[in-house]
Amino acid sequence: MTRLWRYGLVLSRNRDIAEELVQSTCVRALERSAQYTPGTRIDRWLFSILHSIWISDLRARHVRMGQGFVTSDELIAPDTRPQDDDRLHYQKIMQRVSALPEAQRNTVFLVYVEGFTYQEAAETLSVPIGTIMSRLATARATLAKSADARPAAKEKRL
Numbered sequence: 001m002t003r004l005w006r007y008g009l010v011l012s013r014n015r016d017i018a019e020e021l022v023q024s025t026c027v028r029a030l031e032r033s034a035q036y037t038p039g040t041r042i043d044r045w046l047f048s049i050l051h052s053i054w055i056s057d058l059r060a061r062h063v064r065m066g067q068g069f070v071t072s073d074e075l076i077a078p079d080t081r082p083q084d085d086d087r088l089h090y091q092k093i094m095q096r097v098s099a100l101p102e103a104q105r106n107t108v109f110l111v112y113v114e115g116f117t118y119q120e121a122a123e124t125l126s127v128p129i130g131t132i133m134s135r136l137a138t139a140r141a142t143l144a145k146s147a148d149a150r151p152a153a154k155e156k157r158l
Helices: 002-012 015-031 042-064 085-098 102-113 118-125 129-157
Strands: none
Touching: 002 015, 002 042, 002 102, 015 042, 042 118, 085 102, 085 129, 102 118, 102 129, 118 129
């Protein structure tokens, strides 16, 4: 459940919506349990269901309200503890990943965080495996470029 919730959070960028996605996923999985193929990875099946629900909800919201995504600033919880270098470094990485386009961000999450193979990620997102490879290559290049650009900008200010 934690992994599903985390994926819901990556997609929605909102804790409440992530919880609703997980609940909807569980309900749909129970309703359609006959569609599960025994011997296959149940996590991939559940991730596919969650992704499908997210896409359907997103389309419905766009039609009803015309609103986009929650800004990443709304996800940052206040932390009163002193932040060490590792935590700051992690936050910078997460901000850069969050700034990626949704398709790249989802692919990075499935492959690098959840450990899905390229084929599993492709099946989960219902795209060709070449699309997964392309999205990852583009995301890595974007992240590398943003990592290189940050220190240079800092040096110019000094």
